[in-house]
Amino acid sequence: MIHHPFRIAASTAVLALAACASHTAKESTVMFKDVRVTEHRGNDDLLTAGLGIAGLRAMTPPALADAEHPTPTELRRRALWSNWRGIADLAPGGGYGELYGSTAAVPGREFGAMATVPGAGQPHRVLAQVPDAFDTGKRCVVVTASSGSRGIYGAIAVAGAWGLPKGCAVAYTDKGAGTDYFDLDAGQGVTADGTVAAADAATLAFAPDVAVGEAGVRGVAFKHAHSRDNPEADWGRHVKQAAQFALQSLDAAFPQAAPFTFDNTRVIAVGISNGGGAVLRAAELDGDWLDAVVAAEPNIYVESEGGRALYDYTTQAALLMPCALLHMQGLPQPPLSAQVAPLWAQRCVVLKEAGLIEGSDAATQAKSAHDLMKASGWSDEALRAGALSVGFDLWRAVAVPYASAYGRYMFGESPCGNRYAALDTNLSPRVATNAERAAWWSDASGIPPGAGVNIVEEHPTSPLQTLRCLRDLWQGGSADAQRVRKGIAETRAGLPRSGLPIVVIHGADDGLIPMAFSSAPYVKQAKAGGRDVRYWQVRNAQHFDAFLGLPDYGARYLPLLPYVYEALDRVDAHLDGSGALPVDAVISTTPRGAGALQAGNLAMPGR
Template sequence: MSHLPLRIAAVSAVLALAACATQRVAKESAPMFTAQRVTEHRGSDDLLTGGLGLSGLRAMVPPAFADAEHPAPAELRRRALWSNWRGIADLAPGGGYGDLYGSTAAVPGREFSALATVPGASQPHRVLVQVPDAFDTKKRCVVVAASSGSRGIYGAIAVAGAWGLPKGCAVAYTDKGAGTDYFDLDAGQGINADGTVAAPATAGLAFAPDAPSAAPGVRGVAFKHAHSKDNPEADWGRHVKQAAQFALSSLDEAFPQAAPFTFDNTRVIAAGISNGGGAVLRAAEGDSDWLDGVVAGEPNVLVEGEGSRALYDYTTQAALLMPCALLHLQGLPQPPLAAQATPLWTQRCALLKDAGLVEGADTAAQSKSAYDQLKFAGWTDEALRAGALSVGFDLWRAVAVPYASAYGRYAFGEMPCGNRYSALGADFSPRAATAIERAAWWSDASGIPPGAGVNIIEEHPTEPLRTLRCLRELWQGDSADALRVRKGIAETRAGLPREGLPVVVIHGTDDGLIPMAFTSAPYVRWAKTAGRDVRYWQVRNAQHFDAFLGLPDYGSRYVPLLPYVYEALDRVDAHLDGKAGLPADAVIATTPRAGAPLQAANLAMPPR
């Protein structure tokens, strides 16, 4: 991989958020993009898989570093691709990827990357544009995507990259102010623009927290989503637009003979899943005349009324009650294994009873009480069953802890409920991270600890409910911290999509992490009532995590959601070409493959 001289600094320094018909950029007081890089990816290092191909992505161990303490940028990139593909897609044999749907074809081309900052933010978000050599300067298509969850810049590679790059479209990405740019307070080191570990004085550092003066003992780890003080979720739409703007300037650089690339002469489709799905719906709001179409899968989106619930609300409720409530249900997917889970969940019921949060004289009655509360709040049995995975992997707590900090715009060292992050020693006490751990954070982490050697440190670890009740109180209470957190949540509420903008929303009816009853269903009802052109696919037997369909029981019970996202992108693209209408609303009656290889009949794709 070689580095090319950049000639786009002068162009990108004047990019702005608004444009007129003949001039798509306006001057800003400061450059929008910094730390710009261009890299080439051909031969054994392509855009889509870094040369790994499907077989390399299926490998159970990540690509190795030649020097574990000092991996090269090319090694970090390849490993980040491996990690993000495996975190999003079902690549297991028999799951259909690469045979029935999706592509891991080698796509040669260039990557343009930078740090971007929305007005008013203190920390940047990453933007990256993949420009295939086969880009069609006559068709001029860009797919702009936001990472799912809190993943790094390659967190939508299996969503937008896998669809757009083989078609010759440029693909633009944003980490939407989250990502894997961790900062080690003990070593005083963060992550550089190229993914390597660097000191704060280094130009191009992707995140440097506002941290109080040194305190005795292990200080720990900060990361952008929790500690930027920017409440990045409130700016998701602006992150997506800036990524699209960077795509246009990158195309100007890549194809100067065909410049200028503008929103008037370039098709832009926004696509994302999970938090990325919510981000592209936010991009569809208001003055989104720069967008031509939107495809949002399993979106984390909040609206006013219509039964919509904030992610923080149902996450903190699930963190407290779901372990106990699941004992009331039969036939849960495995894992979690009943032999290990039942004693822990039984203990949770007893603790909830002691705290006055459930009723009942025995475990059966207590679990029924917890179950009834969740059902009354809108949880379906399908969502609860799939939610067992989030309970087993402690995802509810993992989400609630950093989101409370983000919504309240807390600095490092100020997180509510006494939480912080650090590496752990063999005795589970905080310790400083090692050089090897730091070196792999950018490529290996998911953006939300625990993971990649970073763990949640609770102030009262021997009191299991104390942190969870504190986190829940930030939603239900009236303390200064609770008001501060809820103010931040209110800032994330979505607006209506632009009139006439084609929008397709896809959601699994069994989603147990972002239940459709709280998110996409209220959004679609609200948008349709207002006369917006939103189409809705509800996919039976689809839950939130395609990547877990490689587990035999999950693969037998559930179908993947990605095929429907790709199909929706195909149909929106055909609609924009004038070749077809938008897809009709559909409740898709799928058939799980029950251990056999996935077939087209299992997916029951709506007819064109």
């Protein structure tokens, strides 16, 4: 196998803000490259790039004057639109901006850069948003990590929407994932400002090592799957580097008030989903640098107390859940039952033929699959909400790149023969267009399919070939399986720092990251270790606030973001000495049905 030398340094010039100042020596050990400072005022603010709630609700993204050559300003506005809509329920009647949350314009400056954790081969993005209303007398930084594998603005609706209106600086990291896609066909990738350039550009954000086979180098690489760094193992360090960058950015923004240090600046970490896992991993790190943590629906892995790795239950769900759901009634729509039932029944047949379930007809086969899921810890509530992930083929979309990431495989080495490319009308790989490539950074979610990039299965011989291969990487004994499991073991969580207040929030109906596998065992382990962890379990809440705009989901489920903001309010008040930390609660909510969300539906715990 020949290694093609596509990897280049992001920049030969390294810039560290305030790196020579002795007062920040402890925080300045990280060198930040390709630093950019931009101003955002008037119709281009920090929080929504001037779109406001009406612009964010628009069904089409902000237009580009030249689709093949968008400007950094256009790309930023479009990225904010995409990430807001991917995380928050902005639909009328959902309560955003009325009962909770803010999209008010916040003027200020952005400091962006690349940082690299020790031992990593690829950088991660860091970004500090500094509002003009930042109070140097009450220094606060909210540090966050993107949910899923989203780009640098992936937590704007979580941390930005809470911190910026309060005058706090907000620090972000894409935690080694993000939307810095690289087109192997064109030899082009994404630069620091989001625009596309050739492989030898000085500020390229990601350029992969690639394996050249008989068919040559082709397709699309992205950082989470193809960095060879197993970024999830370093999530906590990514978060701390983002906080360090925020302090140095504040030194540059307000030199008359410098130094900004962990000793004189309040730092609260918050994140949801993968971002929630990242801030919990940051809580493990040595040093008194964090003041509090709020983590919602966290992807966090502990081996004890019933904990399961994301890869384990994802690959199980990818195989069994379509069949198992046939055993259940009253599934949320979409997917439309009449359309998917025949496909799910065929999955049952294939599973039976493979010897993975039992039964002589669809009903008994579905019950067999359902029983297997329940026996491994899935609740009916999680299975029911998981129908959405089945409908969007999300289980496979997650499992394919995570296998590559955990095994530290280079592009072209996927253990199950998958790659990524644009597809033509016959679903065959093709070269991406200039316009598609130009919009990847702003429009993609960091995990294909999406933004014109799809999973390609090389020469499948059976309907379950890829899914069984992915599952065998968890259950089997091959060299590839051992390699993947080694990477998963590197992501195990430890105990948070003693004395650090932590609030964990999780929807009881979460069907993507069930709390029985993640937050519940984490909290139990942390409390057994004497750590100060408070736990809110929210009934009738699932994983995706953004899908509550679908009528049936909005009628059944409550958003989780109101509880994140409320927990942040209470933690902030506690740090001010004016309030108590939240107490453990199982929150019995009331679905809103066909009406608009009301405060009573949320049943927010009393202070």
